[in-house]
Amino acid sequence: MIRLDNISKQNGHQILFIEASAVLLRGEKIGLVGPNGAGKTTLFRLITGGEQPDEGQVSIDRGISIGYFNQDVGEMSGRSAVAEVMNGAGPVSEVAAELRELEQAMADPDRADEMDQIIERYGEVQHRFEELDGYALEGRAREVLAGLSFSQEMMDGDVGKLSGGWKMRVALARILLMRPDVMLLDEPSNHLDIESLIWLEQFLKGYDGALLMTSHDREFMNRIVTKIIEIDGGTLTSYSGDYEFYAQQRALADKQQQAQFERQQAMLAKEISFIERFKARASHAAQVQSRVKKLEKIEKVEPPRRRQVIAFDFPPAPRCGEDVVTLAGIHKQYGSRCIYDGLDFQVRRRERWCVMGVNGAGKSTLLKLVAGSTEPDQGTVTIGASVKMGYFAQHAMDLIDGELTVFESLEEWFPQAGQGSLRALAGCFGFSGDDVEKKCRVLSGGEKARLVMAKMLYDPPNFLVLDEPTNHLDMATKEMLITALAQFEGAMLFVSHDRHFLAELSNRVLELTPEGVHAYGGGYTEYVSRTGHEAPGLLN
Template sequence: MIRLENIGKQNGRQIVFIEASAALQKGEKVGLVGPNGAGKTTLFRMIIGEEQPDEGQVSVDRGVTIGYFSQDVGDMGGLSAVAEVMEGAGPVSAVAAEMRELEHAMGDPERADEMDRIIERYGELQHRFEELDGYALDGRAREVLDGLGFSQEMMDGDVSKLSGGWKMRVALARILLMRPDVMLLDEPSNHLDLESLIWLEKFLKDYDGALLMTSHDREFMNRIVNKIIEIDAGALTSYSGNYEFYQEQRALADKQLQAQFERQQAMLAKEIAFIERFKARASHAAQVQSRVKKLDKIDRVEPPKRRQTVAFEFQPAPRCGEDVATLKGIHKSYGSRSIYSGLDFQIRRRERWCVMGVNGAGKSTLLKLVAGASEPDEGSVARGPSVKMGYFAQHAMELLDGERTVFQTLEDNFPQAGQAALRALAGCFGFSGDEIEKKCRVLSGGEKARLVMALMLFDPPNLLVLDEPTNHLDITTKQMLIEALSQYEGTMLFVSHDRHFLAALSNRVLELTPDGIHTYGGGYTEYVARTGQEAPGLRG
C-alpha cells in the first residue's frame, strides 16, 4: 500500500535518511521506533506529502485513504466536540455541513424567494446522507468520544473551551471515526488515562486497516503491533513481531555483530602485524603487497551502536519512622462536587501504593493532600516527623526558570556538588554533550520532566509522591526510571497510566470508587488478577 524506496533526506545539517527503504502492507500494524530526533515525524510527513524526500520516492497505491494524527492539533473552535469529530469523517461530513447551512437558510426570511431551490437541494442531500449512513455517524462519533473519556456535557460543549490534552483526544477521535485505509498515529497514547488507553488498544486491534504508529508505551505497542520498523543512523530496518520480540532480536543482532566485529579486528591485527614485520624485506615483497590489496578490499564491519542509557543509582534515602502519612476523616469538595467524605488512609514505610480510579475519582487530589499542596475541608493529614518528601506533579515543570540552562539549574539546586557528579546526573537523565547547555524555555515536555525528576532524585527523599511521572518520557528513559526506582528503599505513592511502570513498582493498590476506597495487598499485577480488569470503571 505504501512504499519508501531508497529515501534520502537532510534537514539543515542533519542527515535523517540515507538510502532507506520500507513498506507498509494491507492489514499490517506497525510500530515505528527510534531515538528522539531520528526522523519519525519526518517519515509521517513524507508519506502524507507534506514533505518530499531529497532522493528516492514515496509511493502510495491509488485510492488509498490516509488518516494522520500528530501532536500538533491546530486551532479548534466554533463547533461542539462531536461536530468537530464528524468533520473528519470524509464525504459524509461535507454533506452534513451543507445540510446545516441549508437548515439555517430555511429559517432566514430574507431568502424566502429561494425556498423551493433550498428545499429541493436539502432533499437531495438528505438522500445522500442516508446513503452514506450519516444518521449513524453522530452515534458513532459519540461512541468514540465516550471511549476516549468524554462526558455527554463535554461532547456537546464548545471544543475551544477544552484543554490541550482534551483537544488532542478530539483530533484522535476524528481519525478513528474516519476509519481510513491507513492510520498514521504519532504518539496516540499521550494524554490518555488508563481506561481510554485500554479502550483505544481494543479499537486498534479490531481495526482492519493498516496502521503505522509511534508510542512511548511499550505495553500498548506490544499488544497492537505485529511488525516493527526501526529508524537508526538514517536506515530503516524491519522486524516481524511485537516490540518485545524486536528488543530480543535487536539484542541478538547486536551480539552477533559485536562477535563479527571482534573476529574481523583480530584478523586485521594479524594481517597488519605481518605487513609491518615484513614490509622492509625484499624476499616477502609479493606476500606483503598481496595482503595490502586484500585489506583494501575487505568490507569493514562496524561495531554495534551503544544504545543503553546510563544507569542512575540512588544515594540511600534517609530512614524515617514506620508511620509515613496518616489521613483521618478527610472531607474534600470542589464546589458542589464531593470528592471524599470521611476518608481514612495510612501509608507505612517502604510501601509503594499505586492509586487507581476513574477520571474525577480524586487520584491527584489524594496526592496533593499527602504532599501538602492542598488542604482538606475537614479531617487531618499527618506526616511522620522524619519524612522528607519529593513531589512530582505536572505543574512542577512550569516552575523551571526558562532563562537558566539545564546545567545551571542543577548547579543552582546543588551548589555543593562537583561538576563531574552533576554531569553524570544529567547524562543519566538523557542530557549529554551540548544538551546540558540548553535553556529551560526551549526544552520539550519530556526533557522538562526528566530535568525535574533529576532534581528530585539526586538527593533522594524518603517519600516519593508522583503524579503521572512517565508522561512525555520515551521508552528508554521510562525503563531507566523503573530500574532506578526498583532500587529505591523509600516509600512511594503514585498515579500512572503506564502498565509496565505500575506492574514493576507497586506493592499495594488503593482503588478510589464511588462507594469508598478498596485496598489490595500485592501490586498492580495482583490487582488485575483479583479484579479481572486492568482499570476500574472499564466499559465492556
C-alpha cells in the same frame, strides 16, 4: 500500498535517511521505533507529502485514503467536540452544522414570520443528512469519544474550552471515525488514561486497514503491532513480530555483530603485527605484500551502534519512621462534586502504592492532599517523622526559569555539586552534549518533565509522590527510571497510565471507585489477576 524506495533525506546538517527502503502492505500493523530525533515524524511527513525526499521516491497506491494523527492538533473552537470529530468525515459535517442552525432558528420566537421557509429548508437538509448516513455517523462519533473517556457533557460542550490533552483526543477521534485505508498515528497513547488506552487497543485490533504508529508505551505497542520498522543510522530495518520480539532480536544481532567485530579486530591485529615485524626483510617481501593486499580487500565489520543510556544510581535516601503519611476522616469537595467523604488511608515505609481510578475519581487530588498543595475540607493529613518528600506534578514544569539553560538550572538547584556530577545527572535524563546549553523556555514538555525529575531524584527523598511521571518519556528514559526506582528504598505513592511502569514498581494498589475505596495487597499484576480487569473503569 505504500512503498519507500531508496529514500535519502537531510535536515540541515542532520542526515536522517540514506537510501532507506520499507513497505507497508494492506492490513499490516507496524510499530515505528528509533531514538528521539532519528526521523520518525519526518517519515510520516514523507508519506503524507508534507515533506519530499532528497533522493528516492515514496509510492502510494491510487485511491488510498490516509489519516494522520500527530501531536500538533491545530486550532479548535466554536463547535462541539462531536461536531469537530464529525468534521473529519467530509460533507456530512457541514450538513449537520446547518441542521443545528435550523433547529435553533425554529426555537427562536423572533423568527416566527420565517417559520414556513425554515421548516421547508429543515426538511430538505434532514433528507440530505439521512442520505449521508448522518445519524449513524453521529452515533459512531459519540461511541468513539465515549471510548476515549468523554462524558456526554464534554461531547456537546465547546471544544475550545477543553485542555490541550483533551483536544488531542478529539483529533485522534476524528481519525478513528474516518477509518481510512491507512492510519499514521504519532504517539496516540500520550495523554490517555488506562481505560482509553485499552479501548483504543481493542479498536485498532479490530481495524482492518494498515497502521503505522509510534508509541512510548511498550505494553500498548506489544498488543497491537505484528511488525517493527526501526530507524537507526539512516537505515530502515524491518522485524516480524511485536516490540518484545524486536528488542530480543536487536539485542541478539548487536551481540553477534560485537563478536564478529572483535574476531576481525584480533585477526587484523595479528596481520598488522606480521607486516610490521617482517616488512624490512627481503626474504619475507612476497608474504608481506600478499598480506597488505589481503587487508586492503577486507570488508570492515563495524561495531554495533550503541544507544547511549546512562544508568542513574539513586543516592541512598535518609531513613524515616514506619508511618510515612496518615490520612484520617478526609472530606474533599469541588463545588457540588464530592471527591472524598471520610477517607482513611495510610502509607508505611517501603510501601509502593499505585492509585487507580477513572478520570475525576480523585487520583491527583489524593496526591495533592498528601503533598500539601491542597487542603482537606475536613480531616487530617499527618506526615511521619523524618519524612522527606519528593513531589512530581505536571504544574512543576511551569515553575522552571525559562531564561536559564538546563545546566544553569541544575547549578542553581545544587550549588555544592561538582560539574562532572551534574553533567552525569543531565546525561541520565537525556540531556547530553549541547543539550545542556538549551534555554529552558525552548524545552518540550517531555524535556521539562525530565529536568524536574532530575532535580527531584538527585537530592534523594525517602517518600516519592509522582503524578504521571512517565508522560512524554521515551522508552529508554522510562526503562532507566524504572531501573532507578526499583532500587529506591523509600515509600512511593503514584499515578500512572503506563501498565509496564505499574507492574514493575507497585506492591500495593488503591482503587478509587464510585462504590468506595478499595486497597489491595500485592502490586498491579496481582490486582489484575484478582479483579479480572486492568483498570477500574472496565467491566469484567
